[in-house]
Amino acid sequence: MGKTAEMRLSIVTTMYNSAKYLPKCVDSLLDQDLSEEDYEIILVNDGSPDNSLELAEQYASCHKNIKVLSHANKGLAGARNTGLEAATGDYLCFVDPDDYVHPSIYGKLLGMMDEESLDMLRFNYDMVSEDYQIINKPKGTVIDYSQQIMDGEAFLDDRLGYGCFVWSYVYRLSFLRKTGIMFKEGAYFDDTNWLPRVCSMADRIDSVDFVGYYYLQRSGSLVNSMTEEAKQKKVKGQVDLISSLKDFASQTHSEKVKHWCFSMISLTVLAIMSFAVEEKKKDIIALVSGLDVFPLELKPKNTTPRVRNKLRVIDWSPKLYYTLCQML
Secondary structure, eight states, rough: OOOTTOOOEEEEEEESSSSTTTHHHHHHSSSSSSSSTEEEEEEEEEEESSSHHHHHHHHHHTTTEEEEEEEEOOOOHHHHHHHHHHHSSEEEOOOOOEEOOOTOOOOHHHHHHHHOSSSSSEEEEEEEOOOSEOOOOOOTOOOOOOOOOOOOOOOOOOIIIIIIOGGGGEHHHHHOOOOOOOOOOOOTTHHHHHHHHHHHHOOOEEEEEEEEEEEOOTTTSSTTTSSSSHHHHHHHHHHHHHHHHHHHHHOOHHHHHHHHHHHHHHHHHHHGGGGGGGHHHHHHHHHTTTTTOSEEEEEEETSOOOOOOOEEEEEHHHHHHHHHHOOO
């Protein structure tokens, strides 16, 4: 797939059992302040068993900037990699198929990328219910979107926080290709494995405080599911993430990157320990005790980036867990 001189943006959307939500998503991607010659929408069918592929092909038959790719199921990470490899634009965005974007947003974002010569640009988002009403973000969600260009290490330590959403950024495609970083197939928290590594290698990152993305909260999604199977998958994914973050911290010489990794590890441990207030307290405590992560290193609220608290878990109870969470 050769790159054309006019191609400004590639938007990668993966599909797996997405037919219910896909039309709203794709319609929002088509309602932009760019001509169809300026951007491409890459719909990656990840072996979906529903009629997502049929819907995607119908859209492609009507819009020349929509490209449909299909392969056997690889999971979200593998499908994102397929889209990333196929992209031909100067810039790239990811959009999940059950979410949607603000009308006429991409021209503004690309203008900032051009003017500031950015590798990455973060923009704000809203959470919406299944009837597409805006809902409150989780308590304690505080992200600094004030405009200030900084390098990736500083951004990681000062600005990224714990919300690693790959869809809330515009990326310079040549920068992504230069990093060589791909999504880790099979990772439950593939965003958190990928985004901080990419951020750490950027020379210029900025933020802008306007909403460009709408993040759908589905009760039946794996992230929000509270079935026993979902809990087990989540805990395994969290353990794998801790291992990945420890490797990331050990491979970098940047103290700023290490600080972020250690804080994220601590938050992930606390998330695992939230299951210890339920019926499998002993099993969870035994699991966490074997992770070699204590003392936990937390970055309390309202402090400079360098202030940290060191914590050791002596006894664990619901009261202690929620007290520690309030420090974040």
